[in-house]
Amino acid sequence: MLFTVLSGLITSGLLIPFGKFFKSRWSVLLACLPILLFVYYFSYIPDISLGKTFNQEINWIPSLGVNLSFRLDGLSLLFSLLITGIGSLIVIYASAYLKGHQFLDRFFAYLLLFMSAMLGLVLSNNIILLFIFWELTSISSFFLIGFNNQQKESRKSALTALTITGIGGYFLLIGLLLIVYITGTASIDALFAQASFIQQHAYYPYIVGFVCLGAFTKSAQFPFHFWLPGAMKAPTPVSAYLHSATMVKAGIFVLARFTPILGNTELWSYTLLIAGGVTMVYAAIHSLFRTDLKGVLAYSTIAALGMLTFLLGLGTREALTAALVFIVAHALYKAALFLITGIIDHETGTRDLTLLSGLRKVLLPVFIAGTLAALSSAGLPLSIGFIGKDLIYEATLHGPQQLALYLTIIAVFTNVILVTVGFYAGIKPFLGPLPEAFQKVHLPYRAMWVPPLLLGILAFILGIFPHLLGGSLIQASLQVMDISTAPVNLKIWHGFNTVLLLSIGTLALGTIIYLVQKPTANKLAFIEKFNNLSPKHIFERMGALLLRFSDFYTNKIHNGYLRSYMLKIIIFAEVLIGYELLNSGPISIDFDKLSPISFYEGFNVLILIAAVLFTVSTRSRLSAVVGTSVIGYAICLIFVFYSAPDLAMTQFTIDTLTVVLFVLVLFRLPPFLNFANKLDKIRDGFVAISFGVILSIVALKVLQEPFETQVSDFYGQYAYSLAKGKNVVNVILVDFRGFDTMFEIVVLSIAALGVYSLLKLRLKSSEKE
The missing domain is CATH 1.20.120 (Four Helix Bundle (Hemerythrin (Met), subunit A))
Structure with missing residues (x-):
């Protein structure tokens, strides 16, 4: 497992001296790495489905309790397959989408670095090691989001994402260190056995608060969600990979990983339920008014992440099953929709929904892929999205009796809007008459339209044969998160019942809203009138106050x-x-x-x-x-x-x-x-x-x-016997305090070099001015 994590890091490093060889058509060869990793992890499915767990541990910093400790179980295998599988398609897609870009080698270096960081995160069996990879995902995503660094908005979006996720990482670290402090171990395996001890400890509320804050920032939960729409300034392959299947799911993974350790308490459940519920409703409403395709997908992604947090907070076996299935369903259809959006933007030069129509006539395979992804998003029968929505409703209906009705209403409301915006992104640009401006649009390279088509087809294959997913990955993942060993039996047909009626009603209402409600610039302008009350605006004002304070502090103190x-x-x-x-x-x-x-x-x-x-x-x-x-x-x-x-x-x-x-x-x-x-x-x-x-x-x-x-x-007794010196003062300086003296010499040497450089500095007249 260690080699699979390091392989992306090594390849990323090799692209520095040899990247020029991958700026041409040979860049598609880089997809071999994630494909091989996908095949490697896919081979573990038979063993993992039987409940086996694979561990690897290598001493790294044993004095701090930090080891290169990895654990492959059902949950980590599920995420590893998503990371490597979708990553393979993204690399193939990017080789055509960014063909001829002067920094293509740099892009792939960042992308493979991020892939390795995500693999390390989901495979870590040591919570300090998990945090190291957590921060590495933030750093690598910063470079990916700001890849178009010549654009001011891209730089700003990258800094915003890094700031929000960095603050969350700080709180996550505090929570993880508290866990290590009260348990004396950083091993996730060992923490499973100490769950009751942690939950009864006085520090438990603080641990829950800090861990949830860290996870909420990365998974774009309200009010930290605003960095994700801003991150859409990144190239489309980045949006498809980071913001549908991987980075934003890192927070969800941490919540899922710590559910057996911190879950099954009212504090944990209500924290996740409230945060997830508010996020999914807020983001779903906002997605209805967006006219930019990426904006629509960004807010619908936030809504889906809120749904996942909501289900993890519900915490029942049905809810955890629904969350796991929905993770797969969402990754498939949302990655496909992002890739399709990239094709539309690449070929037409616009992502404005009010301008796009009729593209089926010139982009037929893309239209088919978009339709399959949109229908899976809507929960059409025979798609994995349909099974996911059925499981969501089953979980809310079987939730706490006093809350079941309200939880179901929230879930139905969100899913209805997700049906609508899925049709906006996957179907609307292709229907209607073809504008004259798009008459010359042509089908792009196969490397661009084949990946979303494969994702759309796979969503229906898993929907038609759900046992391929339920009897292996979902079953194994659920065993990690839930003590029950009852088998998972995903079905296409559950008979005529309340869940089926809710699913049909959701699909029907979403379709009606799609036919009636059209996003326009006027509606977007109306919703933007309330931007002064948005979390983004509040955070920006706080940032401005911080800058003013920093300016005052610097001028007065420094x-x-x-x-x-x-x-x-x-x-x-x-x-x-x-x-x-x-x-x-x-x-x-x-x-x-x-x-x-x-x-x-x-x-x-x-x-x-x-x-x-x-x-x-x-x-x-x-x-x-x-x-x-x-x-x-x-x-x-x-x-x-x-x-x-x-x-x-x-x-x-x-x-x-x-x-x-x-x-x-x-x-x-x-x-x-x-x-x-x-x-x-x-x-x-x-x-x-x-x-x-x-x-x-x-x-x-x-x-x-x-x-x-x-x-x-x-010092007097051991100066000669240990250090062989008769001058006690010299022995203290050179031997007993040798490192201190060495670093003092280093500091003085650096200062001397600085002074010498200034003495030798010769400025031109223009530089002096």
């Missing part, structure tokens, strides 16, 4: 003046240390234990004070340098008085060298420019004196503490 930085650092230190001193109680000093101050010590301190006063009062730079040198030499004498000749010699050497360097550099500079007013001088003097007083109190406080020699005894 204003570029060293004296300002020093002042703030010292004030902060004074407040922090002063607060601690106040809380630590009174100070009592036994002066009898202090050695008396000799005449030469007192005289040396007077010289030091005089040097300080001279340094801060002079207007000459050279005089200030001389004053600081006197201060340094006075401190050297203090070290000598208190038996620290090594420190005195070091101080003396550094001080002398510093004085020489300052004199060489500063003697040509003008006198000090005195910008500070009288109040600033008083403030600075007060801060400086306060800092000196606080440090004096700290020194006196230290004298109260009993003298401990454990550390010094350790």
Whole structure:
């Protein structure tokens, strides 16, 4: 399993030096990788359908409990097949859709990187490893969404998606770390056995909140949904792959994976039910008014994701079965509709529903694919979409008795609108008269229209033979999420019952709305009047406030003046240390234990004070340098008085060298420019004196503490035996604190290189301006 995850990463890396060979027709060969991966995982279906689970674990960072641990069960296999299967068709489609693009190799590198990240996410058996792949999907999707980086809107959409999913990732990490903290393990296998312990822990509500926030942002749940319509600025293959079958399903996968661990509680169920219910209704309504094909598909995708969250929140066996079937059904028909939208845009140059019609006359195979996908979306009998909608209604009708009616009404309402918008995307552009502007439209490369046609046909094959799906993948996936081992029996026909009536009614009402309600620019303008109340607008205003605060903070705190930085650092230190001193109680000093101050010590301190006063009062730079040198030499004498000749010699050497360097550099500079007013001088003097007083109190406080020699005894005892050195100070710096010293040297070396580069910098006159 590890190799399958790394294969995409390796191929992505190889496209950097060898990508030029795949900018021509050979780019279709890259589809071999996802096809081989699909075949590899497909071969596991017989074993997985029998309830087997395959594990692989490789030590990575055992000290942090992070291992390359992978688990292949029914749920991860279902998602792996969707990722690799639809990924194969997307690569084939993109090789024709983006043919001749100057950055085609870069596109495939990002796409394969994303595929590997998704595989790693669904296969992870370690929640920290899961989070690493979770973040990798966000980063790789950022590059895919912003692939057309010359367009401002694409860059903005990519940043918005990264921001929202990045914030969600932060909360998800907190939730996962809380789980590790209270259980002591990061293994998902081990967490299954500790589900009851986690649910009874005091941190359980916080874990649910953080995990759900993370999943909701990635799966575009209200109010975090707005990044998904914006992400439609990405090339169509990206939209088809990320926003129908993979990335947005990552949040759904996490909720499904953690259902056995965090589920079956009221907090979990109602959180998912409310979030999913609000999302599906809100997005379904919005999808009715969109005139851009991608906009229609984006909001209908959000509605479908809300439906999946809603079903996971319901949490019954019927609801989980419906969610799993709907994941497959939605991936098939929505990926097909996205690909068809890309073909229409590629051939006609527009995605405006108010302009498109009659394309069946010039794009017949595409029309067939669109019709099959739209009918599966609508839930026509003999399609997998029909079985999915039947299962949804069965789940809501058998839900909590007091809520069953309301849950069913919400589900019917959403599905009716999804029928309508499915017809908008898959059928409407092909019916009616063909406008003159589209007379010269021709059928594109087979690599573009064959993939959506295959997806549409597969939706009906699985609908006609549902046991191919139910008896293997759905059954195995359900065993991971539900303790019941009852067999899953998907049927085409359940007889005349309430569920069938609801399905027929949904199809009929959706068709009627499709025939009566047509999206127009006026209707879209009407709905956009309420944009000021939308979550997107609220988040944008919050972002604007954050920018204004950042601007204020930067100008006030990071204003570029060293004296300002020093002042703030010292004030902060004074407040922090002063607060601690106040809380630590009174100070009592036994002066009898202090050695008396000799005449030469007192005289040396007077010289030091005089040097300080001279340094801060002079207007000459050279005089200030001389004053600081006197201060340094006075401190050297203090070290000598208190038996620290090594420190005195070091101080003396550094001080002398510093004085020489300052004199060489500063003697040509003008006198000090005195910008500070009288109040600033008083403030600075007060801060400086306060800092000196606080440090004096700290020194006196230290004298109260009993003298401990454990550390010094350790170094003295082991300096020679462990490090073979007789100079204890050198041994501490080089051996016991070797890494610290090494990084200090690295920092100084980098600083030296920076200074040297500035000294050697030669700017042109235009650059200086």
